[in-house]
Amino acid sequence: MEEPMIGSIPTMQEIPFFAHQKLRVLRNRGIIDPGKIEEYIARDGYLGLAKALTEMTPAEIIKEVTASGLRGRGGAGFPTGLKWQFCSQSKGDVKYVLCNADEGDPGAFMDRSVLEADPHAVLEGMVIAARAIGAHYGYIYCRAEYPLAIHQLNIAIAQARECGLLGKDILGTGFDFDLEIYQGAGAFVCGEETALMTSIEGKRGMPRPRPPFPAVAGLWGKPSVLNNVETFASVAQIVLKGAAWYASVGTEKSKGTKVFALTGDVNNVGLVEVPMGTTLRTIVYEIGGGIPGGKKFKAAQLGGPSGGCIPAEHLDASVDYEKVAELGAIMGSGGLIVMNEDKCIVDIARFFIDFCQDESCGKCTPCREGTKRMLQILTGITEGKGREGDIELLQEMAVIIKNSSLCGLGQTAPNPILSTIRYFRDEYEAHIREGRCPAGVCTALKRYTVDAEKCTGCGVCAKVCPTKAAKGEKKQPHEIDQATCIKCGVCMEKCKFEAIFVN
Amino acid sequence: MAKLTKEDLKKIKDKVLAKSALKEEGPRARVTVHMGTCGIASGAKEVMSALMAEIADAGIRDVAVTTSGCMGMCSREPLVTVECLGREPIKYERMDAAKMKRVFQEHVLKGEIQTPFALARGEESSE
C-alpha cells in the first residue's frame, strides 16, 4: 500500500545535496553503527584486508595502490603508493605506520566525521599499509579535542583485537600488527609530519629538517609511513575493488573522490564527497544550495591557512589538485569555506596569518618573525594605517618566508595573502589609498554619516551615542563627529528615519 | 567474538543481514538516530532519550533502535531515519524531543509519515 503523502517527499536522489555526491570514503555514513564491528563487516568490511593478506604480496599491494592514482588527502597530495614503496625499500625490522588525525585547519571536520562514523575503515587501511611496508606497530595521532572520535576509535580497536583483526596472527595469516592512539594537544604544527613524530616521541612538537624523510628515518629514527585519515579510509576499497575501479572516477591526474567540509556562507553546511574534477559551482550551488539571503558569492577558501581563495570568475573551474594549485589555492585536506559579498578579503587574509603566527612553533626565524610582521602590516591596513608600498612589501616577504621556512607551516603561510592580492588587489588598495573597506567590515574604516534630507532632528542618536559624537540642535539635521565616533553603530540602529548610513 | 578467518567474514555478513532485516516477527521497524558530534551538538541526545522513553512507555519490543554517524547534512541535524517493514526509509530533519515523540506515535506505531519534518525518502546511493 502506498501512503498518499509519500510522493510529496523527495527521494535522496532528487535532493541536489545528495545527488551530486559519490560515496566511497563515506560509503557507510548514516548506515552502520560505528560501535559494532559486525555492521562494518556486513558492508564488506575487512574483506580488503583479507584479500591483501591472503592473495597479495606486499609488492602487489603497493602496485595496486600506486596504479589507483591515490594521492595523500592530508594536503600535499603525494602519491600514496610511491610513499609506501620508498618505505618498503628502507632496511630495518622495526617500521611504523602512522595515521594523521590532527586535523588542525580552521573549519575542517572531514577526518573527525570519518573517525566517528566509520573508524574500522581507517584501521583496515592502516593494517594493509603495515603489511605493504612490513610494519608491526602503529599510532593514530588524534587531537584530544575530538573526544567522540577517540571514543569510537577505542571501541573499534578493542573489537578488532578481539576478532583477531589487530594484534597477533591477523586472520590466521601469521601477520602481526597492533596500534594505539596518541592524543595530541591540538597544536596546528603537530599535523606536520616531522613535528607529529617528535610529539609522539614525547618531546615538544617541533619540525625538523628533511631529508632524512620519514620513509627512511621517521618515528624514533625508524622507517615510517604517515598518511591522513581519509587516505587510509580509501585503501581497503582500492584493494578490494581494484585500481581500475578507483581510477575510473576523477581527472587525469587526480583520481577518485574527495571529501570536503563545506562551511561558511552556504545553505547546506555539511560533509560532502564528490568526484575529483567536480566544479566549484556544483559544490557551492547544487550541493551547497547556494548562498543564504540571496547574497552574491565572493570567493571560496580552499586549503585553510596553507591555501587560498578562488573568486567568482573561476566558479566553473574543476576542483582537482592541478587546477586548484594553478588558481593559487591548494586542494588541502578538504576545508572549503564559502564567502559572500559581505566578507572583507583583507580581513580574511588577516585571520589566516593571525592563525599562522599564533601556531608558528618559533623554531625558525622566517616563520616566527615573518608571520608576525605580515600580521602587523595587514592589521595596519584594516585599521586605516596602510601605506603605499605595503602590498609590494607583503609580496616580497611572502617569497622569502616561503623559500626559507623550515617546514610546511611557514612555507605555505603566505599563500592566503598572495592569493587574495592576486584576485582582490583593488580591495587592498581601497583600504590603503582611500581608507575605505568596500565590504564595510573593517571597523576602524567605517564612517557613520547623517543624511540631512532624511534627518528630522529628533535627537535619538544624540541620546544613545555613548561618546556624544552624534549631536545637533533639536529639529535640525544632526551630525556625527568622526574624531570621537567609536563606530558602534547604535545611532544607525536606533534611527527611526533611516537617516544614518555607513560606508 | 572469537578470532576470525576470512571465511568467517562472509558468515558474519550473512548473519548480520539476516538478523537486522525487518520482518513480521520483529524487528518490525528500526529508528536510527544520527549521532555524530554535529548531531549531538544540535540535540540528538535529547531526541534519543525521548525515543527511549516512548518505547518504554509503549511497552513495545519489536522496534529496533540504533545510532549512526553524521549523514553529511550537518545543517539539518538532528536527523533521524525511520524504517518500517515493507516501506521506504524516511529521513526526518531538525528533530527535537517533541517531534520524535510525534514521529514515534504516528509513524512508527501507526504508519503515518510526518511529512512536515520529513527531509527525504529512500537511501543514499553508494558503490
Ligand SMILES: Cc1cc2nc3c(=O)[nH]c(=O)nc-3n(C[C@H](O)[C@H](O)[C@H](O)COP(=O)(O)O)c2cc1C
Ligand atoms: C603545518 C602543517 C599542518 C598539517 N596538518 C595536517 C593535518 O592536520 N592532517 C593531515 O593529514 N596532514 C597534515 N599535514 C600534512 C602532513 O605533514 C603530511 O603531509 C600528511 O599527513 C601525509 O599524509 P597523506 O600523504 O596521506 O596526505 C600538515 C602539514 C603542515 C605543514
